[in-house]
Amino acid sequence: MDLAALKTQLKNFVQSMFEEGVLDNQFSQIQALQDSTNPNFVEEVITLFCNDAERIVNEINRNLGYQNVDFSNLDSYVHQLKGSSSSIGANRLKLACANLRQASDERNKEGCLQALQLITCEYCLLRRKFQALLHLERSIVELETNQK
Amino acid sequence: MDTLEQNPVHKDDYNPDLLEPSPIQEEYAPVVFAQDIVSHVVSIDMLSGQEDSKNVLCARKSGKGVLTAPFRLLKTNRLGVILTFAVYKRDLPLNATPTERIQATDGYLGGVFDIESLVEKLLQQLASKQTILVNVLDTTNQSYPISMYGLNASNDGLEHVSLLNFGDPFRKHEMRCRFKQKPPWPWLGITTSIGILVIALLVGHIFHATVNRIAKVEDDCHKMMELKKQAEAADVAKSQFLATVSHEIRTPMNGVLGMLHMLMDTDLDVTQLDYVRTAQASGKALVALINEVLDQAKIESGKLELEEVQFDLRAILDDVLSLFSGKSQDKGVELAVYISDQVPQMLIGDPGRFRQIIINLMGNSIKFTEKGHILVTVHLVEEVIDSIEVETESSSENTLSGFPVADRRQSWKGFRTFSQEGFIHPFSHSINLIVSVEDTGEGIPLEAQSRVFTPFMQVGPSISRTHGGTGIGLSISKCLVNLMKGEIGFASIPKIGSTFTFTAIFTSGSSSSKKYKSQQINKMSNSVSSEFYGMRALVMDPRPVRAKVSKYQIRRLGIHVEVVSQWKQGLSSICRGSNAINMVIVEQEVWDKYLNNSTLFFDTLEKIDYGTPPKVFLLSNSISSSGANISTGVCNMTVIPKPLRSSMLAAALQRTMGVGNKGNPCNGQLNSLSLRNLLLGRKILIVDDNNVNLKVAAGAMKKYGADVVSATRGIEAIELLTPPHQFDACFMDIQMPEMDGFEATRRIRDMEHNINNRIHHGELSVEAYNNVSNWHVSILAMTADVIQATREECLRCGMDGYVSKPFEAEQLYREVSRFFQ
Numbered sequence: 001m002d003l004a005a006l007k008t009q010l011k012n013f014v015q016s017m018f019e020e021g022v023l024d025n026q027f028s029q030i031q032a033l034q035d036s037t038n039p040n041f042v043e044e045v046i047t048l049f050c051n052d053a054e055r056i057v058n059e060i061n062r063n064l065g066y067q068n069v070d071f072s073n074l075d076s077y078v079h080q081l082k083g084s085s086s087s088i089g090a091n092r093l094k095l096a097c098a099n100l101r102q103a104s105d106e107r108n109k110e111g112c113l114q115a116l117q118l119i120t121c122e123y124c125l126l127r128r129k130f131q132a133l134l135h136l137e138r139s140i141v142e143l144e145t146n147q148k
Numbered sequence: 149m150d151t152l153e154q155n156p157v158h159k160d161d162y163n164p165d166l167l168e169p170s171p172i173q174e175e176y177a178p179v180v181f182a183q184d185i186v187s188h189v190v191s192i193d194m195l196s197g198q199e200d201s202k203n204v205l206c207a208r209k210s211g212k213g214v215l216t217a218p219f220r221l222l223k224t225n226r227l228g229v230i231l232t233f234a235v236y237k238r239d240l241p242l243n244a245t246p247t248e249r250i251q252a253t254d255g256y257l258g259g260v261f262d263i264e265s266l267v268e269k270l271l272q273q274l275a276s277k278q279t280i281l282v283n284v285l286d287t288t289n290q291s292y293p294i295s296m297y298g299l300n301a302s303n304d305g306l307e308h309v310s311l312l313n314f315g316d317p318f319r320k321h322e323m324r325c326r327f328k329q330k331p332p333w334p335w336l337g338i339t340t341s342i343g344i345l346v347i348a349l350l351v352g353h354i355f356h357a358t359v360n361r362i363a364k365v366e367d368d369c370h371k372m373m374e375l376k377k378q379a380e381a382a383d384v385a386k387s388q389f390l391a392t393v394s395h396e397i398r399t400p401m402n403g404v405l406g407m408l409h410m411l412m413d414t415d416l417d418v419t420q421l422d423y424v425r426t427a428q429a430s431g432k433a434l435v436a437l438i439n440e441v442l443d444q445a446k447i448e449s450g451k452l453e454l455e456e457v458q459f460d461l462r463a464i465l466d467d468v469l470s471l472f473s474g475k476s477q478d479k480g481v482e483l484a485v486y487i488s489d490q491v492p493q494m495l496i497g498d499p500g501r502f503r504q505i506i507i508n509l510m511g512n513s514i515k516f517t518e519k520g521h522i523l524v525t526v527h528l529v530e531e532v533i534d535s536i537e538v539e540t541e542s543s544s545e546n547t548l549s550g551f552p553v554a555d556r557r558q559s560w561k562g563f564r565t566f567s568q569e570g571f572i573h574p575f576s577h578s579i580n581l582i583v584s585v586e587d588t589g590e591g592i593p594l595e596a597q598s599r600v601f602t603p604f605m606q607v608g609p610s611i612s613r614t615h616g617g618t619g620i621g622l623s624i625s626k627c628l629v630n631l632m633k634g635e636i637g638f639a640s641i642p643k644i645g646s647t648f649t650f651t652a653i654f655t656s657g658s659s660s661s662k663k664y665k666s667q668q669i670n671k672m673s674n675s676v677s678s679e680f681y682g683m684r685a686l687v688m689d690p691r692p693v694r695a696k697v698s699k700y701q702i703r704r705l706g707i708h709v710e711v712v713s714q715w716k717q718g719l720s721s722i723c724r725g726s727n728a729i730n731m732v733i734v735e736q737e738v739w740d741k742y743l744n745n746s747t748l749f750f751d752t753l754e755k756i757d758y759g760t761p762p763k764v765f766l767l768s769n770s771i772s773s774s775g776a777n778i779s780t781g782v783c784n785m786t787v788i789p790k791p792l793r794s795s796m797l798a799a800a801l802q803r804t805m806g807v808g809n810k811g812n813p814c815n816g817q818l819n820s821l822s823l824r825n826l827l828l829g830r831k832i833l834i835v836d837d838n839n840v841n842l843k844v845a846a847g848a849m850k851k852y853g854a855d856v857v858s859a860t861r862g863i864e865a866i867e868l869l870t871p872p873h874q875f876d877a878c879f880m881d882i883q884m885p886e887m888d889g890f891e892a893t894r895r896i897r898d899m900e901h902n903i904n905n906r907i908h909h910g911e912l913s914v915e916a917y918n919n920v921s922n923w924h925v926s927i928l929a930m931t932a933d934v935i936q937a938t939r940e941e942c943l944r945c946g947m948d949g950y951v952s953k954p955f956e957a958e959q960l961y962r963e964v965s966r967f968f969q
Binding site: 025030033037044045049076082089 | 410414415838840841843844847848850883932953954
């Protein structure tokens with residue numbers, strides 16, 4: 001596939017993520033931060049985010065597995081995940097975190113489990129999309145370097 | 149037996165000619181005495197007849213009067229009866245036996261009754277109008293009644309039967325009466341009753357009809373009330389629906405516009421920029437349309453209210469002018485605004501709505517004008533009233549652009565404020581303005597002129613297609629003008645132009661009444677006036693109206709203006725030099741006609757031997773046309789595009805004359821350039837426990853050219869910010885494990901305070917600390933939850949401000965610009 005088509009495909013893909021609400025404007029700010037001095041910025045941020053998010057989701061899972069759930073601990077994890085999601089522009093994930101936050105405030109274990117399920121769902125979706133996006137980006141970079 | 153008696157004569161037996169001696173029998177009862185009238189019965193033996201003898205013997209036996217059956221009397225041959233009484237020798241007791249009676253009989257007494265004459269005489273007494281037939285009958289023998297009187301007529305009709313009592317118990321007599329003729333129809337009665345019936349029917353009918361009608365009318369009335377209520381409800385519902393829907397549309401529209409605005413800030417190539425601009429323009433048009441419809445709905449439901457705010461009229465018109473300047477330049481139409489000096493600087497009223505009216509009128513003018521000019525004038529009503537009588541017929545050439553216009557006096561002909569004898573000031577502080585928008589466009593066709601202010605009306609169906617808009621503008625303007633207690637009118641001549649005029653009442657916005665909020669006045673318009681105060685300008689313009697406008701705009705800057713219509717005249721006044729002229733402003737027309745090819749003008753200017761030669765400015769209709777015409781030999785000329793605005797003039801003057809401050813950067817457009825200016829080369833510390841946040845924030849800072857250091861813990865931050873250090877600012881996340889942002893900041897401040905004190909007391913040498921004796925690094929909080937409490941907490945523990953996570957360009961700039969100038 002040629003470069004222009006790939007770029008269009010990438011643009012459309014990102015646009016579709018915007019439209020679905022998976023990503024919001026913050027992500028485009030991050031894209032804007034990538035330039036010649038910082039060529040892999042987006043990839044780096046995404047990778048960092050995914051690692052971080054997975055870690056946190058596992059922690060939360062473990063926490064909720066206990067008989068007596070430590071809600072304040074849970075709260076701080078959720079806060080972290082929410083913060084990361086905001087920074088990267090993962091809109092739906094951020095909203096899902098708000099759900100979990102609320103359930104945690106209410107000390108509602110059932111609600112927390114449900115919210116966690118939603119978060120896991122959203123995160124998986126996001127990760128899949130991010131992987132596709134990164135794949136496209138790498139292909140573009142490859143083509144560009146080949147052309148040079 | 150010698151008795152005197154009247155003997156009954158049996159009708160069957162009697163014939164006077166056949167009188168013969170009575171046969172031999174035991175007893176004889178001859179009539180001995182008789183009345184004269186019945187003298188013919190003398191010597192007739194009453195016992196000879198069968199009936200008579202029976203009668204006599206009966207009377208003898210009973211001692212009572214006995215009547216015979218009716219029979220034909222002797223001689224007269226009329227029906228009659230005979231009543232016989234027995235006369236006794238002595239008084240008999242009542243219970244005497246018949247034998248005793250027979251023994252005691254002395255004689256007999258008989259009376260003849262002529263029934264017919266009797267009855268007739270009786271009947272004559274009656275004298276009835278109707279002929280009555282009377283039948284008197286002897287009904288002793290029921291099956292065989294003997295008729296005594298009357299014809300035996302038929303038995304039809306009603307018969308009245310009455311019993312007659314002659315006193316004889318053995319006999320019964322009846323009288324039967326009957327009308328001879330059938331009774332005639334009682335015509336009077338019938339007619340009367342029919343009449344009454346008819347009248348009753350008619351009256352009943354009238355009542356019935358009336359009641360029905362009343363019922364029907366009431367019914368209709370009820371129905372109408374129902375329908376009216378329904379219609380009103382529908383109307384209100386429609387307005388509400390409209391308003392709700394419009395409101396619902398407005399919110400996402402604003403979202404779209406906001407996004408487009410932000411999109412404009414990102415990196416876009418030319419095509420993309422073009423697309424975005426188009427989308428923005430469409431979006432703005434849509435929002436304007438929705439606002440108009442909302443206004444219409446508000447007006448209909450009577451909910452529109454005007455503000456009372458202090459505002460500067462001239463600033464508003466400047467805004468409007470700049471709004472339309474692009475379009476007018478594109479079309480080649482000259483736009484001008486003139487405000488009379490008598491209009492005060494500040495007014496109290498609703499500036500937004502006033503603006504809306506003017507934008508409406510000017511928008512219409514721009515739409516329909518292809519050549520010539522659009523002139524907006526604002527005067528006090530008193531000025532105009534005075535001039536009405538004095539004003540002579542102005543020639544059609546004496547207009548701004550030379551094109552004829554519709555006479556403005558026609559547009560306010562019908563106003564009530566002018567028709568009264570004396571102009572009444574309702575309140576001493578009220579300012580009654582009259583505003584006219586005059587254009588040289590197509591005009592309004594005569595048949596459409598009456599409908600101009602009706603909502604949704606447009607001159608032709610194609611208008612909305614070619615020009616856009618829904619036609620609500622003028623009707624909303626009219627309502628707004630009415631709310632401002634003014635009137636609106638127009639004069640329009642097809643193919644010549646239209647002039648719309650309206651009045652509005654405001655109050656004077658004197659500075660003593662502080663209770664009114666003052667609208668944020670654009671500082672620029674006030675600040676520039678001081679720099680040019682006292683300068684002198686010369687305007688070269690042959691058209692007095694246009695020159696007046698230019699003069700007004702220049703005088704706003706405090707510059708004294710002199711107008712000449714001939715350039716040679718102007719030149720001579722410059723050279724005369726009694727009062728130094730600082731600038732010459734030449735109208736494009738003058739330039740094109742006379743000066744373009746003549747170097748005389750500029751040579752003369754350069755040769756002025758006193759002071760600096762005046763700068764020359766050209767007022768041109770469009771930027772492009774004049775740029776090509778300026779010959780390269782001329783250096784001193786600056787082009788100012790029309791419409792002439794004080795602000796643009798001031799900017800041009802500043803550029804050429806090097807006077808005045810640079811002014812503040814426009815608040816509207818904040819691009820990364822300004823942030824870059826602020827942050828370039830600065831050393832920034834970013835502290836956040838979340839790696840992703842850290843990376844993004846650091847990336848953003850790096851984009852603006854800052855030198856970024858990252859830290860993930862509060863403790864690290866404290867270490868790094870221990871003086872001496874090179875950091876200019878620090879962005880600190882609040883919620884961190886181990887030590888949160890507040891705690892870290894507190895410790896840093898304590899540390900700084902400590903060191904500052906020690907430096908002051910000389911315990912520590914200032915050289916060791918980079919010669920800085922008052923350490924205070926700017927710390928800004930980064931927070932995702934922006935609540936008031938957090939803000940206060942930030943300030944309390946020594947932070948200098950806060951920004952939200954993720955970074956938002958405008959907010960970031962605002963906060964950071966406080967420390968880095």
